[in-house]
Amino acid sequence: MTQDMTSFDKALKEHYGPHMVENLVYKNNPLLAMLPKYEQFGGRNYPMPLVYGNPQNRSSTFSNAVALASESQVKAFTLTRVKNYSLAFIDGETLDASKGDKNAFMDALTLEIDGAYASLANDIAFGLGRDSSGYRAQVSAEPSEAGTTVITLKNIQDIVGFEINQDIVIWSAKSGGTQRTFDGSATAALVSAVDRSAGTITLADAYDSSGTIAADDYIFVNGDRGSKISGLEDWIPDSAPGATTFFGVDRSVDTNRLGGIRTTGTSMPIEEALISGANDIGREGGNVDCAFVNFAQYAKLTKSLGSKVQYIDIQKTAEVAFRGILIHGANGPIKVLADRTIRDSRAYMLELNSWKLCSLGPLVKMLNSDGNKFLRQSSADAYEVRLGSYAQLGCNAPGHNGVITLD
Numbered sequence: 001m002t003q004d005m006t007s008f009d010k011a012l013k014e015h016y017g018p019h020m021v022e023n024l025v026y027k028n029n030p031l032l033a034m035l036p037k038y039e040q041f042g043g044r045n046y047p048m049p050l051v052y053g054n055p056q057n058r059s060s061t062f063s064n065a066v067a068l069a070s071e072s073q074v075k076a077f078t079l080t081r082v083k084n085y086s087l088a089f090i091d092g093e094t095l096d097a098s099k100g101d102k103n104a105f106m107d108a109l110t111l112e113i114d115g116a117y118a119s120l121a122n123d124i125a126f127g128l129g130r131d132s133s134g135y136r137a138q139v140s141a142e143p144s145e146a147g148t149t150v151i152t153l154k155n156i157q158d159i160v161g162f163e164i165n166q167d168i169v170i171w172s173a174k175s176g177g178t179q180r181t182f183d184g185s186a187t188a189a190l191v192s193a194v195d196r197s198a199g200t201i202t203l204a205d206a207y208d209s210s211g212t213i214a215a216d217d218y219i220f221v222n223g224d225r226g227s228k229i230s231g232l233e234d235w236i237p238d239s240a241p242g243a244t245t246f247f248g249v250d251r252s253v254d255t256n257r258l259g260g261i262r263t264t265g266t267s268m269p270i271e272e273a274l275i276s277g278a279n280d281i282g283r284e285g286g287n288v289d290c291a292f293v294n295f296a297q298y299a300k301l302t303k304s305l306g307s308k309v310q311y312i313d314i315q316k317t318a319e320v321a322f323r324g325i326l327i328h329g330a331n332g333p334i335k336v337l338a339d340r341t342i343r344d345s346r347a348y349m350l351e352l353n354s355w356k357l358c359s360l361g362p363l364v365k366m367l368n369s370d371g372n373k374f375l376r377q378s379s380a381d382a383y384e385v386r387l388g389s390y391a392q393l394g395c396n397a398p399g400h401n402g403v404i405t406l407d
Contacts, residue, residue, distance in 0.1 A: 022317060025117065025364050029125035030322045030337045031292050034314070034352060041081060041358040041391070048247075048356070048394045049076040052257040075258065077247040077394060079358060082132075082229050084389040085367075086120035088112040092381040109385075116387050119163075120364050124229065124389060126161055128357075129292070129341030129348075131233035133174035134224035136161035139217040149182055149189060149207040154216065156199030157294050160340040166191045167222040168203055174218055175226060184210030188222050232292075232348050235395050236260030236403045254399075256284060261402030265347075270301045270406060271327060274336065277349050277404040278329030286400030288329055288349045291336045297347065297406055298338035301325060345407065351400040359391035 026033035053073030059065040090112055127134070137158035143149050153159060169188050170180040179187050182205045189205035207213070234246070240255035240262070251258035263280050265273025278288045293301070302309055302325065310326040312335055324335040334349070342348065357363065366373050367386040375384050395401065 022320070025121040026316060026320050029121065029339070029341075030314075030324075031128050031339045031341060032121070032125040032357075033316045033320060033322070034290060034337075035128070035355050035357045035393070036352065037363065038356050038358045039361055039363070041079075041360045044080075046079040046358055046392070046394065047076045048079055048396050049074060050396045052254050052399070073254075075249045077249055077396075079247055079392045079394045081358075081360060081390045081392050082227060084120060084123060084229075084391070086116045086123075086387045088116035088385040088387070089377075090383050090385075092383065095383065113385050113387075116385065117364060120387050120389060124363065124391070125339075126341045127229040128231045128393060129233075129339060129343070130228075130231045131174070132228050132230045133218070133226060134220050134228040135174055135218040136221065137219050139170065139213060139215060139219065141215045142213055143207045143211070145208050145211075147206050148192065149203040149205055149211075149213075151201050151203065151213070151219070153199045153201070153219075155344050157296055157344040159194065159196050159199050159201075162191060162194050162201050164191055164194060168201075169220050169222045169225070170213055170217050171220065171225065172214070172217055178212075180211070180213045180217055182206065182211050182213070183208045184212075229391060229393055231393060232403070233343075235393070235398055236262075236348065236401055238262065238346075238403060238405070251398075257399035260398045261286075263402055263404045265404045266407050269304050270297060270347075271304055273404050273406055274301075274327055274334070274347060274349070275329055277347065277402050278327075278331070278334055281349060281351075281400060281402045282330040284399050286351050286354075286397070286402075287331045288334050288401075289332070289352055290324075291327075291334055291347055291349045292339045292342050293336065293347045293406075294340060294342045294344055295338045296344055297342075298325070298336070301336060345405060347404040347406055349402045349404065351397065354395055354397035354400050356394045356396070357391065358394055359389065361390075363391055364389050 051072055051074050055072055056070040057065050057068045090109055138154040140152040140154045143151050167188055167190055172178045181187050182189060186205050189203035191201050192204045193202035241251040241259040243250050243252040261281050261284060263277040265276060274291055281288050312324050312326045313321060314324060315321045322337055324337040327334050327336060364387060367388045373385060377384055
């Protein structure tokens with residue numbers, strides 16, 4: 001049977017069923033996989049209320065209790081979705097050359113579609129460990145003048161956020177600030193090479209004496225800046241949040257219950273720092289069940305525990321599983337997992353049931369409201385498949401979660 005567009009549309013539905021898509025999205029992304037999901041995020045926004053204080057009409061003297069006019073302290077984080085897109089392109093000749101062979105036809109398309117799914121899923125996963133600014137990394141120092149621009153990252157672990165052909169822009173700050181140039185005019189360039197051992201990225205544009213890139217500048221994918229999901233760095237910031245509203249809430253009135261717990265563990269062995277953080281959260285009523293660190297910190301924990309290390313296998317689905325290390329806090333066992341999206345020198349300790357990754361439909365889905373999964377490009381001999389995500393991360397008890405500063 002010759003494979004045509006009609007029969008292939010049916011094949012797409014079968015191949016990219018919920019189970020297949022879940023594997024593409026969650027594999028190798030434990031934080032993304034383990035966060036509770038809610039796929040009915042319709043309407044304009046999603047209120048996420050929480051009680052952060054009880055009525056205080058209490059006194060050992062009745063007249064004093066009667067005189068008070070206290071009530072429950074209630075806030076609601078009003079979540080709004082952010083958009084994210086990924087496209088797969090397939091040229092017409094490749095399709096025509098493989099139409100007589102069903103397997104070849106599927107292979108030609110699934111290679112690109114699987115890649116588009118993975119690209120979008122990895123970007124969402126990366127954003128969950130970072131903040132809504134969309135920054136990928138910081139610059140270590142101004143690049144040397146050359147025919148290409150070689151940038152050394154301030155933190156080598158951030159190299160996980162870069163891929164060949166990303167369109168990169170650089171700014172002096174996460175928000176506001178000044179956009180940097182490579183030669184006095186060019187403000188964007190494609191990644192042409194990535195050295196994951198050295199922590200460097202090479203951009204195709206030349207860098208000359210007119211370039212303005214400086215140490216500590218922030219690197220973004222073009223179009224992302226200020227438009228990303230609000231990740232752990234937003235919900236549990238390193239410093240106590242100020243009065244600037246966050247999803248409509250002034251968190252400065254109770255920075256711990258509304259903005260998470262902060263623990264300094266820089267003078268401790270990593271396992272002691274994690275236990276201290278869990279105890280700080282436990283004191284506030286939280287029951288931490290998972291901690292997320294990057295691979296460098298996970299290796300430190302493994303080496304530090306030595307023969308005392310206890311591993312635990314976590315099965316998300318039949319084909320998606322993760323291995324973690326088990327430690328014990330004041331309120332029970334805690335699974336520590338390595339996630340590449342977490343910044344170095346940080347650990348996030350989470351009460352998972354207080355979180356919700358909300359999306360309008362599946363977290364990553366084909367955009368086919370018109371019924372067309374496969375679109376002909378108007379300006380090229382090619383076809384495209386469009387994937388998208390409309391989502392936001394929410395937490396109804398930030399004070400039951402925390403960030404720990406590590407060495």
